[in-house]
Amino acid sequence: MEHKGGERVAEAVAGAVAVLRTAVDRDWKAVRAGRVEWSCHETAVHIAQDLIVYAGRLASRVQDAYRPFDVVVDDSTDNARALQLVEGGGALLAATVRTTPPRVRAYHPRPFLSANPEGFAALAVGEVLLHTHDIAEGLELVYEPPGELAEFVLTRMFPHVRPDADHWRTLLWATGRGELPGREPVTGDWAWYNNLVLDTGRLTLEALTPAAALDLHLGGDGGFAWVEDGPFEGTRQASGMLAKAYEEGTHRPGWGVFVLVRRDDGRAVGGMGFHSAPDEDGRAEVGYDLAPSARGRGYATEALAAMTEWALAQDGVRSLVATIDHDNAASQRVVARTGFRRAPAEEERAVNEERDHDQALRLYVRHA
Incomplete structure (x- = not known):
């Protein structure tokens, strides 16, 4: 999977500036930008500030709310100068995204407190597209960005939103800016999501975006540098489950597949995650696999402990379960070391029947 965040940022900015420049001689300060509370001029300045601050955070590897600098725009800045700032x-951001290693993360507040270069690019493209739409609406300009740019944002920042053939209309609907046939209007607050990352002593667990999951499912690398014998088939299958859940609108951020990345060399060694979001009983099922060359080193135990701790701390989650072949002693030891206990025979049999599983599967449970 090729990282194209820098190119997407450049394309979004170029398209936005081209449209807005046609009205540069208008009084932007006197016109409200669509449904936001700012004037068109304030909104253009906001776009520029976001792009510059994102570049600064990513380049400086900021890990908390600190800004490496503030962007102060003089009141005398006219429309043309504001667009120069956007450009x-x-x-700056496109160059920063292109030259920053893909596993680097820096601070962003929504909602998991960090983003990687591709995440910052998706955030920026979303800001540019949506706020250019706001300005264009206020100035009564025609603005229709390429659907591929909207899809880039949706598959990275809106994993909880069921996609539609019209990516741009879907993005507008998801942010309360438009209607979509067959769906209730989005009112009040809306959210976008960076992918969740969990850190352990030797590993980083990176939640897959729908874009990365689809790439892995179709035989790509998902944007990761894998060990030579990875990813294992189970990771590709689980990625396909995530991609399907996204298409159906049932995927929930954090409750998908995590890729296990070694800290010492940046290599991905396996996959671990949840079959779906917790059910009505507050129960979620976990699964995992490692590339053969990474087995026997305690990676699965370390990763499962971190993932279990995160999951059981979420509201409404009462238990995690794992189903394991009766002859897979290594996997049974992994769950046992992380606090799972084998379920009573009656519960094990009922779950296997309910899910049409092989009756030889063993059920392990960890309660909150």
């Missing part, structure tokens, strides 16, 4: 900010 400059876009160039």
Whole structure:
């Protein structure tokens, strides 16, 4: 999977500036930008500030709310100068995204407190597309960005939103800016999501975005540098389950597949995650596999402990379960070391029947 975040930022900025420049001689300060509370001029400045601040955070590897600098725009800045700031900010961020290693993360507040270069690019493209739409609406300009740019944002920042053939209309609907046939309007607060990352002593567990999951399912690398014998088939199958859940609108951020990345060399060694979001009883099922060369080193135990701790701390989650072949002693030891206990025979049999599983599967449970 090729990382194209820098190119997407550059494309979004170029398209936005081209449209807005046609009305540069208008009084942007006197016109409200669509449904936001700012004027068109304030909104253009906001776009520029976001692009520059994102570049600064990513380049500085900021890990908390601190900004490496503030962007103060003089009141005398006219529309043309504001667009120059947008262009400059876009160039800075695009270059930063292109030159930053893909596993680097820096602070962003929503909602998991960090983003990688591709995540910052998706955030920025979303800001540019949506706020250019706001300005264009206020100035009564026609603005229709390429659907591929909207899809780039949706598959990375809106994993909880069921996709539609019209990616741009879907993005507008998801942010309360438009209607979509067959769906209730989005009112009030809406959210976008960076992918969740969990850190352990030797590993980083990175939740897959729908875009990365689909790439893995179709035989790609998902944007990760894998060990030579990875990813194992179970990871590709689980990625396909995530991609299907996204298409159906049932995927929930954090409750999908995590890729296990070694800290010492940045190599991905396996996959671990949840079959779906917790059910009505507050129960979620876990699964995992490692590339053969990474087995026997305690990676699965370390990762499962971190993932279990995160999951059981979420509201409404009462238990985690794992189903394991009766002859897979290594996997049974992994769950046992992380606090799972084999379920009573009656419960094990009922779950296997309910899910049409092989009756030889053993059921392990960890309660909150």
